[in-house]
Amino acid sequence: MSNPIQSLRIQLGKLQRLAQPYFLPGEESNSWQFLLLVAALLGIVVGLTLLLLTGVVAASGALIPQLQSRFLPGVPERVAGIWGGPAGAVMMLIFAASIACFVAFRNKLRQGRWLPWLLLGVIALLLLVLNGINVGISFIARNIDNSLVAYDASGFWRIVSIYGFCLLLALPIRTLQNYIIPKFGLLWREWLTKRLLDRYMGDRAYYQLNPNDESNAEVDNPDQRISEDTKNFTGTSLSFIVGILEALLTFFSFIIVLWTISKTLTFALLVYAVGGTAIIILIGRKLVKLNFQQLKLEADFRYGLVHIRDNAESIAFYKGETQESLEVERRLGGAIKNFDRLIIWQALINMIQRSYDYFSRFLPWIVIAPVYFAKGVEFGVISQSFIAFSQVFGSVSFIVNNIENLTAFSASISRLEGFQSTIESLPAPSLEAKERGDHSGSIVLRDATVTPPGTNMALIKNISLEVAINQRVLVVGPSGCGKTSLMRLVSGLWPSESGEVHRPPLGELMFIPQKPYMLLGSLREQLCYPLDQERFSDAQLRNVLEEVNLAGMVKRYPNLGIQQDWPRLLSLGEQQRLAFARLLLNSPQFAVLDEATSALDVATEKRLYGLLAQREMAFISVGHRPTLSAFHDTVLQLDGQGGWSLIPAASYVFDPS
Numbered sequence: 001m002s003n004p005i006q007s008l009r010i011q012l013g014k015l016q017r018l019a020q021p022y023f024l025p026g027e028e029s030n031s032w033q034f035l036l037l038v039a040a041l042l043g044i045v046v047g048l049t050l051l052l053l054t055g056v057v058a059a060s061g062a063l064i065p066q067l068q069s070r071f072l073p074g075v076p077e078r079v080a081g082i083w084g085g086p087a088g089a090v091m092m093l094i095f096a097a098s099i100a101c102f103v104a105f106r107n108k109l110r111q112g113r114w115l116p117w118l119l120l121g122v123i124a125l126l127l128l129v130l131n132g133i134n135v136g137i138s139f140i141a142r143n144i145d146n147s148l149v150a151y152d153a154s155g156f157w158r159i160v161s162i163y164g165f166c167l168l169l170a171l172p173i174r175t176l177q178n179y180i181i182p183k184f185g186l187l188w189r190e191w192l193t194k195r196l197l198d199r200y201m202g203d204r205a206y207y208q209l210n211p212n213d214e215s216n217a218e219v220d221n222p223d224q225r226i227s228e229d230t231k232n233f234t235g236t237s238l239s240f241i242v243g244i245l246e247a248l249l250t251f252f253s254f255i256i257v258l259w260t261i262s263k264t265l266t267f268a269l270l271v272y273a274v275g276g277t278a279i280i281i282l283i284g285r286k287l288v289k290l291n292f293q294q295l296k297l298e299a300d301f302r303y304g305l306v307h308i309r310d311n312a313e314s315i316a317f318y319k320g321e322t323q324e325s326l327e328v329e330r331r332l333g334g335a336i337k338n339f340d341r342l343i344i345w346q347a348l349i350n351m352i353q354r355s356y357d358y359f360s361r362f363l364p365w366i367v368i369a370p371v372y373f374a375k376g377v378e379f380g381v382i383s384q385s386f387i388a389f390s391q392v393f394g395s396v397s398f399i400v401n402n403i404e405n406l407t408a409f410s411a412s413i414s415r416l417e418g419f420q421s422t423i424e425s426l427p428a429p430s431l432e433a434k435e436r437g438d439h440s441g442s443i444v445l446r447d448a449t450v451t452p453p454g455t456n457m458a459l460i461k462n463i464s465l466e467v468a469i470n471q472r473v474l475v476v477g478p479s480g481c482g483k484t485s486l487m488r489l490v491s492g493l494w495p496s497e498s499g500e501v502h503r504p505p506l507g508e509l510m511f512i513p514q515k516p517y518m519l520l521g522s523l524r525e526q527l528c529y530p531l532d533q534e535r536f537s538d539a540q541l542r543n544v545l546e547e548v549n550l551a552g553m554v555k556r557y558p559n560l561g562i563q564q565d566w567p568r569l570l571s572l573g574e575q576q577r578l579a580f581a582r583l584l585l586n587s588p589q590f591a592v593l594d595e596a597t598s599a600l601d602v603a604t605e606k607r608l609y610g611l612l613a614q615r616e617m618a619f620i621s622v623g624h625r626p627t628l629s630a631f632h633d634t635v636l637q638l639d640g641q642g643g644w645s646l647i648p649a650a651s652y653v654f655d656p657s
Contacts, residue, residue: 014417040098047095221299287407447499477638516579
């Protein structure tokens, strides 16, 4: 079993790497600077609270002195005592130093990073004000009990009116707090999600991670990590930040009240809370692992259902419902089995929490009752001691009361930080660096070797090939010889293990796979992808559809803005023709066609290749049909053993086998 302290340090480090960048640039700052600003923020909040309280007391004394004496009994004297002693000067010195700290860090609080500090400060200010009201209510409760015991009716109603005033004062403050906290969480989620999306989509990280490879133990289900885990992390983080801040303020406010009532009760409370927290943390460590595993298994189960939805037609053709059901049930079974273990541990934790809470209720009675029976305190002190005890007990029991949420939160941190670290550790592709200016108008391979990433198996060795403008090359060879892999190398998806690869500038080379990509969008967006749809008029789009023999789509969908489930609605042949329309609209200098006409008849194939020739577009094609050689100048033949040869297309004879 690992060291609990070491595990805590590791988890706090992950939390810092996730949370700190929203408040302070992680690459430009360290954790101590972040903690310094947190302390400075609290210093500003405390100083501002004192100034506000002083202003309220002065204004009420000047405008409505009779109400001040009724609803703020003893408060003006306490405020005057603070300013009359060294405490006021010390607090103002801390207040000024805290402001100076933020001024010193102003250059790092750019790009909107001042906003979370402002919101956090407002939340802390509201918590401090509410905490002050709660402390006042504890004294009000004591006076109410004393007035009841003394049969003091006038005093009772006066104190009740003060209590009502406190409730009216607290209500709008609590409402504002309940709005600001989730709003803060929403802004944080938006920032973190966009940050992860930028890194996920940048440098083709989404491609390098291969999100469909569930054997990847480091990063499974990136979609869940970016959506669900990000939402859970920001919401729970903020909940715990506010909870811890509220617990600290409550502790320091009521521990003084409790200390003045009974030092013995204070010591007993602290010993009891520390012991209970230690026990619950040791047992709760198991929940962290189970929660982490549950998140993964739930995501795997959901992915299985999404997979069925995305491949519904293929499954229906194969009548593979039984096999798919077994696979989904297997994934569900894993989630259920793990959750069953989770329930057992949660029940154990809940039992300990209940016992911890129930036995704590005896402490004030055991300690205060003997003192009361000895007539050492008045009756109202008992109720005040219960209020103070419950407040302090709740603050020091924060971990115990939130252990289940903390374990789930810890699992969420590990998944999200693991995803972030994996993305950041991916090597930035050096593909653009190899697109040299001297070959900006050609595709050039010099002694290049085609090797799948992460393997040592060379599919094609030391290939040298140049495709200039108006040149056309047909790639042929047995299945598995590396034809598609070569297209990935040419298109810039794979690096070369050796030699050099030069490509045209970005936007001058376009790849068309056998099964074209159909995005979530309108017919207009399908045609223009990846260019801005505003670049083309509807007339241009309808004309290109007619050119690729899709005139029927123009009649079916006169409104090009219509959105449909295109991969399911269109046949593979229609999708391939739509991909050619997309290619014609993008009009690059070079095209890479990986069996892009495999689902088309020979006449349509001839028409589409003729359209490319009319536009004087150079291309590299992968195909098996003998009719393809008529559209190419050169044939690149791969032998499946890593060898290759270049043959004039006019003299190449397809192997009928």
